[in-house]
Amino acid sequence: MEIATRNTARFVTLLFACSCVFSLPVGAQTTAPLKFTYADLVGRLTDLDHLATLPVPGERCAQWSSWDRASQYDTASGQYLKWDANGDGNGIIRKEGDELVFAEIEGPAVIWRTWSALAKDGHVKIYLDGATTPAVDLPFIGYFNGENAPFTYPALVHEAARGQNCYVPIPFQKSCKITASGDWGAYYHFTYTTYPKGTILPTFTRDLSEEQLHALDRANTVLSRRGNGPLFRRTGQKKEDKQVTVPPGKTVTVLQLDGKQAITGVDVSLPVGEGDLDTLRELTLHMYWDGESQPSVWAPLGDFFGTAPGVNKYESYPLGMTDSGFFCRWYMPFERGAQVKVTNDGAKERKIKFTISHAPLTKPIETLGRFHAKWHRDAFLPQDPERRKIDWTMLKTEGKGRFCGVMLHVWNPRGGWWGEGDEKFFVDGEKFPSTFGTGSEDYFGYAWCDPKLFENCYHNQTISMNNKGHISVNRWHITDNVPFEKSFEAAIEKYYPNSKPTLYAATVYWYQAAGQKDPYEPVAVDQRKGYWTPVEAFKIKGVLEGEELVILSKTGGNTQVQDMSGYGTPYSNDAHLWWTDAKPGDTLELAVPVEKAGTYRIKMQLTKAIDYGIVQLSLDDKKLGGPIDLYNDGVVATGALDLGTRDLSQGRHTLKIEIVGANEKAVKSYMFGLDYVKLESTASSKEIPNVTRVGDPF
DSSP, X not given: OOOOOHHHHHHHHHHHHHHHTTOOOGGGGGTSOOBOOHHHHHHGGGOSGGGGBOOOTTOEEEEEEOOOTTOEXXXXXXXXXXXXXXXTTSOOSEEETTEEEEEEEESSEEEEEEEESEEOSSEEEEEETTOSSOSEEEEGGGGTSSOBTTBXXXXXXXXXTTEEEEOOOEEESSEEEEEEOSSOEEOOEEEEEEOOTTOBOOOOOSSOOHHHHHHHHHHHHHHHHGGGSOOOOOTTOEEEEEEEEEOTTOEEEEEEEESSEEEEEEEEEOOOOTTOOSHHHHEEEEEEETTXXXXXXXXXXXXXXXXXXXXXXXXXXXXXXXXXEEEEOOOEEESSEEEEEEEEOSSSOEEEEEEXXXXXXXXXXXXXXXXXXXXXXXXXXXXXXXXHHHEEEEEEEESXXXXXEEEEEEEETTOSOOOOOOEEEEETTOSSOSEEOSOHHHHTTOOXXXXXXXXXXXXXXXXXXXXXXXXXXXEEOSTTOEEESSEEEEEEEOOSOTTTTOEEEEEEEEEEOTTOOOSOOOOOHHHHXXXXXXXXXXXXXXXXXXXXXXXXXXXXXXXXXXXXXTSSSOOGGGEEEEEESOOTTOEEEEEEEESSOEEEEEEEEEEEBTTBOEEEEEXXXXXXXXXXEOBOSSOEEOOOEEEEEEEEOSEEEEEEEEEEEOOTTSOTTOXXXXXXXXXXEHHHHHHSOOOOBTXXXX
């Protein structure tokens, strides 16, 4: 990719010089402490080269969030307790008078990422280095709405599908305390890196100097262009254009490089349409460093570029797919040589054009790790029985390096919200994760399972299909990369089982010290494609689906269709009509169509759960029996409830649901769920024997 303008070239050259100032050899801190200016830290926002630098002792990344504190690890028994607890909106450290304490961090450190799903006007204050006056005191929404300097740069501060994100660095030397008061909202993340003792960092202030603001402006310019941004000018950089033909069942070497260098870009183009989901899973890309026998990079060709399945156009900072092809800008150093290969496991010959950029190293090779990227499905799931119920492993490896990101592909054919689960990062053998999140969409920078597609430099939703079918999301840890010295495990909670089926696949990106292998092996082509097959919904014959009934009126609350396929008991059409946020006395009226006048036995299947209410049902203002208590400790269907017989005329009738209270044991949310209404003609029941028919268990 060529430099577009002289102005941009000057910005990028300055930014590259700034970002490299403090990328020192590993042993440098033994002779002099590391010292970062604010402009240095801003340089990290765009410095992909730094990710290859092996971490120094004392460098770590962690996160304070509002995760449900009911999840605990009991050191005495070695057991994980309430590991799937899901009340993630209001977790805090403690209360101090009217203040809620969100986070306490010992410096030197930098907060790289701030996120929320529901930031409101209550103030969030950040106290730095023991000061009694906060360095930042804003309504929580003020960190994200672009109205308060320096949180005003759109590449760094933006909303993505209702998720609020801020990547403006907030450094400090000694300590940080974050508090909130008033109606601040719900859900928060503060992701930060701590540095070795003796590291010198500035203390953040909103009153930044001209130079500091200029650094933020430069970073915003580069990141705003994402994949269209120019590569840094590198002394001695070369481009190799390679056109390869890969026969079925064959592997072809695209390029072999010798000596100390780094691959700085990989661009690919091939004739494949957006609807062709198999081709990019049949082709696999693999890269080898320094004569290794097993690849450090192995992934289906499409997945490697950060989205799957098929071609889904998007642009982020390190990866993307555009009209002109696919691009990769991860920095990949090596000492003795590199090989790039591609394998075709399909039935057709494929012609692929590669453009591979490479350049001499700018740092000592002994300070640099090797780039790894691996694709897998369900590899290395936790062995602990409690963790195995909920945690899905994205990456598990041993050695020294940095975790830099993940692309998650979800196949969710029944629909419904797939991603309630929290991310959890275990560093260097931790029993309790130093990063514990609040939900899958929160980790990927959006919120409330919003299916809207979005593109940003660091996080993207490239497919959603309204959360039914294929979903593909990614997140790149550029400034908030996670260093590890001995081992690393990244998990994300998976609430829906494979049997639903909801199936995960991931491509994970990280650096690891030379000579340290990762455990991931290539995956056979029959496991890479073809598993995304439609699923027929279970349906009961002759019923009126609750979620399809016309809503005539409601006096309160909200109605929506809720997917119920993950709850065990068969629900007709795998869904019910869900009424939430109502209160005692509220009513909901639904239209019940009758095709032919007659006498009918009325049956309904409802839902019972811990937060459901007591309801009175009526048809045309005549009660159908007495109140029905829908409390149960767990989500279950009631089965077919016989509500008696009625003479019904042809046409529309009105089913009214009134909330009259709740069981004393219930959580007082007064919810209601209607799976179906079934009108059985009594004339038909006299003529037809009482037998159970296939597909109609009632």
